[in-house]
Amino acid sequence: MELRAYWKLLRRRWLLALIPALVVLAIGALTYQRPPVMYNAGVRFLISQPPAPDAATSDEDGYHTWLESEYLANGLSNWVQGNRFGVAVSEELARQGITVAPGEISGRLATDTARSMMTLSLSHSDPELLPAIIAAAVTVIQEQNAMAIPQLGGEAAVVRQLDDPVVNRVPPGLRSQLDLVLRVGLAIAAGLALALFVDYIDPTLHAREDVEALGLPVMGEIPSQKR
Numbered sequence: 001m002e003l004r005a006y007w008k009l010l011r012r013r014w015l016l017a018l019i020p021a022l023v024v025l026a027i028g029a030l031t032y033q034r035p036p037v038m039y040n041a042g043v044r045f046l047i048s049q050p051p052a053p054d055a056a057t058s059d060e061d062g063y064h065t066w067l068e069s070e071y072l073a074n075g076l077s078n079w080v081q082g083n084r085f086g087v088a089v090s091e092e093l094a095r096q097g098i099t100v101a102p103g104e105i106s107g108r109l110a111t112d113t114a115r116s117m118m119t120l121s122l123s124h125s126d127p128e129l130l131p132a133i134i135a136a137a138v139t140v141i142q143e144q145n146a147m148a149i150p151q152l153g154g155e156a157a158v159v160r161q162l163d164d165p166v167v168n169r170v171p172p173g174l175r176s177q178l179d180l181v182l183r184v185g186l187a188i189a190a191g192l193a194l195a196l197f198v199d200y201i202d203p204t205l206h207a208r209e210d211v212e213a214l215g216l217p218v219m220g221e222i223p224s225q226k227r
Contacts (some may be wrong), residue, residue, distance in 0.1 A: 005209075008207065009195065009196070009199050010192075010195065012199065013195035013198060013199055014195075016191065016194060016195045016198060017188070017191040017192050017194065017195040018188075018191055019191060020187040020188070020190045020191040020194065021184050021187040021188045021191055023187070024183050024184055024186075024187040025180075025184055025187075028180045028183060028184070032180070035172040035173070035176040035177075036125050037125060037169065038123050038124070038125055038169075038170040038172075039123065039124055039125070039126075039127045039130055039167050039168065039169055039170060040121055040122065040123045040124075040130075040167070040168055040169075040170045041121065041122055041130050041131065041134050041165040041166060041167045041168070042119060042120060042121035042122070042163070042165060043119075043120055043121075043134060043138060043161060043162070043163045043164075043165045044117055044118070044119050044120075044161075044162040044163050045073075045076075045117065045118045045119075045120070045141065045159050045160060045161055045162065046069075046116055046117055046159075046160045046162060047069055047072045047073045047076060047116055047117070047118055047157055047158065047159050047160075048068075048069045048072065048116060048157065048158045048160075049068045049069065049072060049152065049157060049158070069115070069116030070113075070115050070116050072116070072149060072157050073113045073115070073116050073117060073118045074113055075148065075149045075151075076118055076141065076145055076148060076149070076157070076159070077111040077112075077113050077118055079145070079148035079149075080109060080111050080118075080120060080137075080141070081106075081109065081111055082106070083102065083103075083106045085105075085106065085109075085137075085140065085148075086102035086103065086104075086105040086106030086107075086109070087102045088140045088144055089102070089105050089133065089136045089137050089140050090102040090105060092136040092139055092140055093132065093133065093136045096132070096136070098129070098132055098136075100129070100133060104124075105122070105133060105137075108122055108123045108124060109121070109122050109137070110122075110123075117162075120134075120137060120138075120141070122134055122137065123170060127167050127169075130167050131165060131167060134165045135165075138161055141159055142156075142159045142161075143156070144156075145157050145159060208221055
């Protein structure tokens with residue numbers, strides 16, 4: 001089909017092609033809610049195994065010490081991302097008289113590891129509550145990490161906090177900003193597909209070319225009246 005034929009088709013079915021987009025746009029406008037303002041705070045830790053009283057100082061032992069620290073950082077990162085850590089932080093906050101559900105903590109934590117360093121970050125909509133949650137998470141990591149790493153034999157790893165958490169406002173994500181635009185675009189594509197389908201099953205002859213395509217001779221043509 002030539003571009004001119006597509007253009008004629010869209011001129012005939014333009015309203016049908018736009019209906020899905022208009023419906024999606026109307027629903028989106030009626031149900032639109034501004035994305036919540038989120039805040040984020042993060043802290044870094046250096047993690048190592050408790051030094052043994054008779055620790056050697058050779059280069060080989062030093063290498064194993066750094067390697068063990070890397071394994072500890074990975075192990076603690078996996079623990080922090082689990083739901084039990086959220087429960088422990090929630091219980092620590094409860095002892096301070098602050099009520100925060102475990103799911104509100106576990107679902108908003110993120111961790112990253114690099115060698116023996118672990119980074120913990122938390123996003124929350126309440127900038128006043130966020131420092132308390134971070135502080136409770138730091139306490140749990142430092143005081144309860146022995147139960148998360150059985151290889152330590154019940155002895156807590158050395159977790160040294162490197163930063164004081166700073167609360168920063170997080171801009172809305174790109175997805176939340178483009179959500180309505182993407183839905184309208186998909187609705188336009190669906191409307192075009194619908195217009196093509198309706199025109200395909202429509203037996204009406206709209207132009208001289210439609211008659212000639214059937215192999216029938218055209219005896220005459222009445223031009224459309226222009227306003």
